[in-house]
Amino acid sequence: MVLKIYNTLTRRKEEFIPLKEGEVGMYVCGPTVYNYIHIGNARPFITFEVVRRFLKFKGYKVKYIQNLTDIDDKMINKAKELKITVLELAEKFIQEYFIDADSLNIEKADIHPRATEHIKEIIELIKGLEEKGYAYEIDGDVFFDVSKFKGYGKLSGQNIEELKEGARVEVDERKKESIDFALWKRMKEGEPSWESPWGKGRPGWHIECSAMSMKYLGKSFDIHTGGSDLIFPHHENEIAQSEAYTNQQFVRYWMHNGYLCLNNQKMSKSLGNIMKVRDISQKYKGEIIRYFILSAHYRSPLNFNEEQLQQAESSLQRLNNTIFNVKHLLKQGKFRKSKDKNDKVILEKRKENEQKFIEAMDDDFNTPVALSWLFSFAREVNIYLNFPSTKNKEVLEKILKFYQELAGEILGIMKVFDQEESFEQEIKKLIEGREEARKKRNWVESDQIRDKLKEKGILLEDTPEGVRWKKR
RNA sequence: GGCGGCAUCGCCAAGUGGUAAGGCAGAGGACUGCAAAUCCUUCAUCCUCGGUUCGAAUCCGAGUGCCGCCUCCA
Numbered sequence: 426m427v428l429k430i431y432n433t434l435t436r437r438k439e440e441f442i443p444l445k446e447g448e449v450g451m452y453v454c455g456p457t458v459y460n461y462i463h464i465g466n467a468r469p470f471i472t473f474e475v476v477r478r479f480l481k482f483k484g485y486k487v488k489y490i491q492n493l494t495d496i497d498d499k500m501i502n503k504a505k506e507l508k509i510t511v512l513e514l515a516e517k518f519i520q521e522y523f524i525d526a527d528s529l530n531i532e533k534a535d536i537h538p539r540a541t542e543h544i545k546e547i548i549e550l551i552k553g554l555e556e557k558g559y560a561y562e563i564d565g566d567v568f569f570d571v572s573k574f575k576g577y578g579k580l581s582g583q584n585i586e587e588l589k590e591g592a593r594v595e596v597d598e599r600k601k602e603s604i605d606f607a608l609w610k611r612m613k614e615g616e617p618s619w620e621s622p623w624g625k626g627r628p629g630w631h632i633e634c635s636a637m638s639m640k641y642l643g644k645s646f647d648i649h650t651g652g653s654d655l656i657f658p659h660h661e662n663e664i665a666q667s668e669a670y671t672n673q674q675f676v677r678y679w680m681h682n683g684y685l686c687l688n689n690q691k692m693s694k695s696l697g698n699i700m701k702v703r704d705i706s707q708k709y710k711g712e713i714i715r716y717f718i719l720s721a722h723y724r725s726p727l728n729f730n731e732e733q734l735q736q737a738e739s740s741l742q743r744l745n746n747t748i749f750n751v752k753h754l755l756k757q758g759k760f761r762k763s764k765d766k767n768d769k770v771i772l773e774k775r776k777e778n779e780q781k782f783i784e785a786m787d788d789d790f791n792t793p794v795a796l797s798w799l800f801s802f803a804r805e806v807n808i809y810l811n812f813p814s815t816k817n818k819e820v821l822e823k824i825l826k827f828y829q830e831l832a833g834e835i836l837g838i839m840k841v842f843d844q845e846e847s848f849e850q851e852i853k854k855l856i857e858g859r860e861e862a863r864k865k866r867n868w869v870e871s872d873q874i875r876d877k878l879k880e881k882g883i884l885l886e887d888t889p890e891g892v893r894w895k896k897r
Numbered sequence: 898g899g900c901g902g903c904a905u906c907g908c909c910a911a912g913u914g915g916u917a918a919g920g921c922a923g924a925g926g927a928c929u930g931c932a933a934a935u936c937c938u939u940c941a942u943c944c945u946c947g948g949u950u951c952g953a954a955u956c957c958g959a960g961u962g963c964c965g966c967c968u969c970c971a
Contacts, residue, residue, distance in 0.1 A: 454971070455971090456971080457969095457970085457971095462971090463971090465970095465971060466970095466971050467971085468971065469971050470971080497969085498969070499969070499970090578900095581900075581901090581966075581967080582899095582900055582901075583899075583900060583966090583967070584899080584900090586899095587898080587899045587900075587967085588899085588967065590898070590899075630969085650971095651971060652970080652971030653901090653902085653965075653966075653971080654965080654966070654969095654970055654971065655970080655971065656901095656966070657900090657966060657967065658966095658967080658968085659970090681971090682971075683902080683903095683965095684902095684964085684965070684971080685971085686964075686965095689963065689964065690964075690965095691964075691965065691970090692971090693969095693970055693971085694969090694970065695969065695970065696970095717909095720909065720910065720920080721909080721910065721911095722910085722911080724902090725902090725903080725910090726902075726903065726964070726965085727909095728909090732908070732909090732921095733908085733909065733921095735921085736908070736909060736920075736921045736922085737909090737920090737921085738921095739920085739921055739922085740909090740919095740920050740921060743920080743921090746934060746935085747934095747935090749934090750934070750935080785911095791911075793909095793910055793911055793918095793919080793920095794910095794911055794912085794918075794919080796910095796919070796920080797910090797911075797918060797919035797920075798918095798919085799919095800919055800920065801918090801919075804935095804936085807934090807935055807936070808935085808936070810935080811928090811935060811936060863930085866930075868930055868931070871930090871931095872930095872931075872932085875932080875933095884933065884934095885932090885933075886932085886933045886934055887929075887930095887932080887933080887934095888933095888934080893933090893934080
């Protein structure tokens with residue numbers, strides 16, 4: 426089966442063919458570390474991490490780079506506000522970022538390069554552009570000359586003339602054209618700066634991603650991703666800088682996710698309508714938040730509200746119940762060696778559902794459809810479990826493996842083998858006491874014990890194979 | 898002004914020409930001492946109006962509503 430990816434550059438779904446067979450180079454625009462991330466920031470991080478996980482599942486060796494922007498206007502302003510250095514600010518929020526990412530089961534990238542640690546590469550790049558005539562310096566500022574780069578606007582579908590007319594920002598009068606953008610910014614009093622051929626200063630925003638992505642992935646690489654708001658100008662400018670410099674295609678597949686909205690408005694720090702990951706994760710597990718994000722296709726807009734999270738929790742509960750019930754049977758330890766018709770049927774269903782799941786993911790990472798096959802299989806498993814017969818151990822394990830691989834390793838929405846319920850002695854005793862009472866048909870006492878356990882967050886379920894208990 | 902997206906059951910959300918996946922919530926039933934979990938049954942004709950077609954949620958046109966980018970922004 427072939428993987429198809431929607432490429433912003435061509436506005437079409439295309440078959441994914443990596444530059445080098447079996448290997449994928451991927452660059453993800455990461456956070457600017459001046460504050461806690463919000464759930465809107467988390468959307469691309471989760472989405473594209475799933476892309477990475479799925480590529481790995483398909484057997485690709487993936488090199489995954491996510492940058493940390495640790496120098497720009499926002500960093501400088503925030504540091505001033507807090508009366509600390511930009512470096513101190515960066516250190517703090519890089520740590521906080523990883524705490525949040527961890528709470529969302531987001532695995533670390535292979536490399537998390539920081540802009541301030543790549544000043545040398547950035548200067549090199551700007552120097553090259555200047556030599557080739559794509560950049561010009563004015564009083565210590567260096568700008569990219571957009572008019573020199575043919576193809577400017579190919580990613581965002583803008584044409585240069587329209588952009589010039591549409592410019593609504595106050596324009597730096599020294600620039601040749603309003604759409605020229607800064608590669609290097611002259612130092613201002615009290616701001617961090619680095620030595621350069623143009624005097625002291627700091628890099629512009631777009632140049633860091635060009636410098637770092639090419640350093641780690643090569644002049645031309647496979648996948649570059651980010652939120653849709655980065656298409657213009659950020660990624661458009663990255664293309665211009667990089668391709669002007671190397672004379673070859675910068676990125677083959679551009680992927681952009683839709684916005685996450687709050688009350689149908691784009692969640693953004695400047696609007697102030699944000700929900701911090703830190704706050705949400707106090708109340709909802711990472712798996713639930715991931716489920717919520719993955720329940721819509723990544724390119725669609727997604728509206729955030731708490732009801733959605735609660736629905737996600739209930740939905741996920743259904744899947745967890747199923748694997749929980751399978752694990753209960755495994756713990757009972759009574760198995761049959763041979764396989765009967767039911768065993769064969771469920772193994773067949775397992776294969777079918779796995780294929781459907783992969784098919785959905787192959788179709789531009791259609792996670793909502795992929796999820797539906799997880800539910801479809803859960804129903805089959807529940808029917809299988811309901812059938813009154815001793816089960817085959819290998820079959821039960823294969824069912825768990827299905828969820829471990831697809832829901833666990835690829836989507837990161839379940840922890841199949843991770844829920845080690847420590848069997849506290851006290852609980853065990855209470856359950857035994859209740860069994861005694863039930864044998865005597867003393868329902869009042871047995872219900873009291875069950876209620877008592879419920880208060881402790883332990884739920885009891887009576888089954889033909891004995892009492893089953895779980896937390897929450 | 899330029900470029901782009903969205904509108905499908907109470908809620909979420911797939912489906913891009915062949916007669917509406919899945920989940921949450923709801924209703925009825927089975928199982929249970931009662932529950933829980935589970936199973937079975939049930940639950941929409943796709944914003945409006947025109948058009949193309951044997952056939953459209955899906956294509957075209959015109960509307961309506963909402964959102965985004967063009968400026969820092971995931």
